[in-house]
Amino acid sequence: MRSVCWFRNDLRVEDNPALYNACLASKSVIGIFIVTQSQWKEHDDAKVKINFWFRSLLKLRDSLEKLNIPLVILETKDYENIAETILKFSQDNKVDNLYFNNEYPINELRRDRKVFSKLKEKDIGVFNYHDQVIHAPGTLKTQSDTNFSVYSPFKRKWFAELKDEQLKLLPIPEKKEASDLKSTDISEYISQSDTSNSHYWETGEEFIQEKIKSFLSTKGSKYKEDRNFPGIEATSKLSPYINSGIVSSKWCLIQAMENNNGFLDEGDKGIVHWVSEILWREFYKHIIYNFPKVSMGKPFISNTSNIKWNIDEGALNRWKKGETGIPIVDAGMREMNETGWMHNRLRMITAMFLSKNLLINWQEGEKYFMENLVDGDIASNNGGWQWSASTGTDAAPYFRIMNPETQSLRFDPKGDYIKFWIPELKDCPISEIHMPSDPEKYGYFKPLVDLKISRQKAIEAFQDLKNL
Ligand SMILES: Cc1cc2nc3c(=O)[nH]c(=O)nc-3n(C[C@H](O)[C@H](O)[C@H](O)COP(=O)(O)OP(=O)(O)OC[C@H]3O[C@@H](n4cnc5c(N)ncnc54)[C@H](O)[C@@H]3O)c2cc1C
Structure with a gap:
């Protein structure tokens, strides 16, 4: 019996139900991972995350080789062709069964249903696990x-x-029979991906x-x-x-x-x-x-799609670059732009600032976060954004808008975090660091908006909606 274990968001050998069960049932197991660059682009997967995946695959390959399981990388443009790709690989390599762990967003569910029916048609067993x-x-x-x-x-x-x-916990599986297949050389995938912030993220x-x-x-x-x-x-x-x-x-x-x-x-x-x-x-x-609608570009609270969002490319770009003139917001954005990660408190502050004070559609922010986060995850990112924008499940009430200056005073009282990410402000006294009175003196930016006025406008935009 020869089986394939298809790795997706489960790049480990310990406590991996698909791998464990494939090994239990089969003499020989092959690991596969499918590179789908176009799909990743469509899903806004960040370069730092893709590089992290490839480096993690290198570690996974080493662990699998100790079990005599080769890790083969397959490539296809997007999810559309995955069922065909797996079928061909299975037929070429006389595979009896396919094992994988479930993923829950809608595109992944649809992809897996297709794989299921395509392989079943050719009498290849498909076993999937909750993980x-x-x-x-x-x-x-x-x-x-x-x-x-x-x-x-x-x-x-x-x-x-x-x-x-x-x-x-499920243990690491026992060693399998030696395989005639060789693992793919992953180093080229790593070097072709964006390695610029990989030093922040050790793998394994x-x-x-x-x-x-x-x-x-x-x-x-x-x-x-x-x-x-x-x-x-x-x-x-x-x-x-x-x-x-x-x-x-x-x-x-x-x-x-x-x-x-x-x-x-x-x-x-x-x-x-x-x-x-x-x-x-x-x-x-x-x-x-x-509620699959939330991953299909829709807010959880339906009528919030009627909010009259501002369309302001200039302000959006300044938010993205960390140049809004609100130090705590800019520090958070610069942390993410540099490392691919942002502290949770900052994710809330920057998200509320975009969706409330700038009144820019939260989906712009959701997309930018996905494009830049090493931990970008459609469920948590969407949840966090809809919470901050007051459009989601169990969200912050629309009138409870975090004031970034107050947040800064409370959670970065000495301005250490701000000074680290905004070197322009390193000589700014603590009394002013949260909102400098003359920011240009330090080569920093004037605030994009008045916090009080913009807050009031956001509340009015939400109140304009009926039946909140
Ligand atoms: C606007 C916004 C966007 C976000 N986008 C993402 C995202 O794309 N991916 C992501 O994993 N998290 C996201 N979060 C949640 C949270 O910010 C991160 O999970 C957390 O900052 C990760 O850091 P940590 O591992 O040190 O967390 P810790 O504080 O150590 O928490 C441990 C783990 O709990 C989970 N967790 C913690 N807080 C949350 C939360 N609020 N929602 C869901 N899970 C949580 C994470 O898996 C985290 O690793 C987002 C939050 C907001 C407000």
């Missing part, structure tokens, strides 16, 4: 049998339905496992207090790894329990809070599956 979150999307329902659209009751249900076996399953263990034991307890201060390295920076499946959600939750006397929802306040953030990720995965 990305603990409860399979679609399985948690409210008392009235509807899908959750509010986080807190979703979280309660998540815990109520949790079974011990859902938190059991062992690397992230060690990082999370160390994070939880040294910073876990302080997470709740420190997580909002971007000048402190207080969050785990797990997001690129969990989103590419280099580590599973289950693995992370088990580590949290190990650092909290076996508990997830009580005990150490810091660790419990970290778990609740992981559950926000799970919540948005359920949302994207249960």
